[in-house]
Amino acid sequence: MQALGRAPSLTVDSLWVAGGLYGNPLALAALVDAYDRDAGPKALVFNGDFHWFDVDTEDFAQIDRAVLSFRATRGNVETELATPTADAGCGCGYPDWVSNETVEQSNRIMERLRATAQSLSHVLPELAALPMQMLVNVGDERIAIVHGDDSSLAGWGFSQEALSTTQGLAAASAAFERTGVQVFASSHTCLPVLRRLSEGRTVVNNGAAGMPEFFWRKIRARNANCALSMEGRFVWRAVREFVY
Numbered sequence: 001m002q003a004l005g006r007a008p009s010l011t012v013d014s015l016w017v018a019g020g021l022y023g024n025p026l027a028l029a030a031l032v033d034a035y036d037r038d039a040g041p042k043a044l045v046f047n048g049d050f051h052w053f054d055v056d057t058e059d060f061a062q063i064d065r066a067v068l069s070f071r072a073t074r075g076n077v078e079t080e081l082a083t084p085t086a087d088a089g090c091g092c093g094y095p096d097w098v099s100n101e102t103v104e105q106s107n108r109i110m111e112r113l114r115a116t117a118q119s120l121s122h123v124l125p126e127l128a129a130l131p132m133q134m135l136v137n138v139g140d141e142r143i144a145i146v147h148g149d150d151s152s153l154a155g156w157g158f159s160q161e162a163l164s165t166t167q168g169l170a171a172a173s174a175a176f177e178r179t180g181v182q183v184f185a186s187s188h189t190c191l192p193v194l195r196r197l198s199e200g201r202t203v204v205n206n207g208a209a210g211m212p213e214f215f216w217r218k219i220r221a222r223n224a225n226c227a228l229s230m231e232g233r234f235v236w237r238a239v240r241e242f243v244y
């Protein structure tokens with residue numbers, strides 16, 4: 001939680017958070033197009049796992065260049081590329097409900113992706129230097145951008161599954177108490193979440209900006225000084241005033 005105990009690294013009227021791009025150039029183009037149409041002080045943050053299916057060297061370089069021209073935090077994918085840990089595979093931290101087949105597939109993808117990343121000499125130090133978390137103010141609200149959950153890059157504490165249990169809700173509430181933020185924006189689990197807890201505290205997980213299974217339904221929730229919405233099917237957006 002090192003970044004979350006400090007002063008916000010930026011203050012904007014409109015914050016876009018896109019997690020799980022997974023190397024999808026078409027999703028990236030659509031996202032940037034939508035973002036460009038948003039007027040006023042704004043920021044786009046890619047909160048990790050922006051690489052994955054971009055095993056082709058040219059694709060990888062293009063995604064990397066585009067994402068790092070905005071703000072970005074590391075996901076487990078970028079972390080495992082930059083600083084691989086022994087036997088960690090993709091570093092996904094898969095819980096028990098994920099099948100062994102999925103785990104094995106992920107590890108094979110990571111193996112290929114690692115070879116691609118290592119062929120581009122400038123990439124790994126840049127990925128290693130990215131922060132793991134970011135604190136942003138939208139209006140008066142403090143929004144913590146994480147990848148998994150507040151305590152782990154590969155944490156599943158903000159997943160649909162965890163937040164559907166009493167224990168999971170209690171753990172999420174404790175994370176808000178510890179950090180004093182109003183919103184956690186996460187990713188990592190591939191399934192979207194918008195969950196209001198007490199006192200308007202909210203967990204938003206955009207699922208995956210680059211995966212096709214995402215749904216189109218627009219969800220809105222309002223906090224005292226910022227509103228949350230989902231733009232298209234790609235990204236969570238927090239805005240200073242409720243303007244819809």
Ligand SMILES: [Zn+2]
Binds near residue numbers: 048049
């Ligand atoms: Zn992840």
